[in-house]
Amino acid sequence: MTPDMLQPLMNAVPMPLVLIGGNERVLAANAAADDLFGALERDRHYVTVLRQPSLLDCIEDALRGAIQRETQFVRRDATRDTTYRAMAAPVRLDGRDGVLLSLEDIGHVEAAVQMRRDFVANVSHELRTPLTAVLGFIETLQGPARYDDSAQQRFLDMMQREASRMSRLIQDLLSLSRVEAAERQRPTGRIDVAGLITSATMTLGPLVQETGVTLEVLGADDALEIPGDADQILQVVTNLMENAVKYGDQRVEVTLSQDDRDPVLRAPAIRIEVRDDGEGIDPIHIPRLTERFYRIDNHRSRELGGTGLGLAIVKHIVSRHRGRMRIESDLGNGSRFVVILPRS
DSSP states (O other), X not given: OOHHHHHHHHHTSSSOEEEEETTSBEEEEOHHHHHHHSSOOTTSBHHHHHOOHHHHHHHHHHHHHOXXXXXXXXXXXXXXXXXXXXXXXXXXXXXXXXXXXXXXXXXXXXXXXXXXXXXXXXXXXXXXXXXXXXHHHHHHHHTTTTTOHHHHHHHHXXXXXXXXXXXXXXXHHHHHHHHHHTTTSOOOSEEEHHHHXXXXXXXXXXXXXXXXXXXXXXXXXXXXXXXXOHHHXXXXXXXXXXXXXXXXXXXXXXXXXXXXXXXXXXXXXXXXXXXXXXXXXXXXXXXXXXXXXXXXXXXXXXXXXXXXXXXXXXXXXXXXXXXXXEEEEOTTSOEEEEEEEEOO
């Protein structure tokens, strides 16, 4: 079979393919390869058209050793870097030896690996900070403060605060793991959203009193049922309300409403809107607020007991319920978090 006869078959393959003859010249390339490297001139030496050192070494080894070789290389363009896995496999064409080079875009795999590395690094950092503090307090209590009653109580209070911080982080990590594991399984039970908002309001009562913020709930007087997971939607409502109370100034408003045809979901839906009158959020941060461990102000967030996972959990729960979340903020004039969930 000649290269011309192979060309239609190669074009039918979505991954880039380049056929190189025993004379080290390009015999054929499919459309995907032409798109990747620019139109590859046939009958030219592969070194002059491919030019990637790792690719050239891979092809040379396959040609000379008649064995399959594999490598990776990064292709850079104006907007991003893409990692490819390249495989050079010996082939025999019309009685002559050659190499078929195939390339697979593994950028998504590399991105997932990097995300996992970042996640582990973030978790390690978040746990190490309070753990180091607790170990330091223990060392002090075993030494200079051993017989100082007032110092003992002070350090014990600090240890309790840091241990509580670690406990919250672990609970949020477990919660995030459970939500992600079940994200593709849409809940089938029926829940009363108004009742869940009332429950969250009662739970946050001590925090509301401590901060002095006025919390007002609108539209939650009558039961409003939707399909969902009660524990998860309660977690969504509690997280959003708690953030608003912590970062609000004087007033937080929670509004529950319904729409016969929501413009976002294009179906009957309910809307949970949590609005605060705090300092607001710079628009540059809004697209990243639902990322794990992303914080606008690390120091303030930790002081207020934040783990950096709350909005990531909310995003995954809303996604599991086939809903949408929108974040709006006017710097200096508060923020508004809107969760839209289907009614059926």
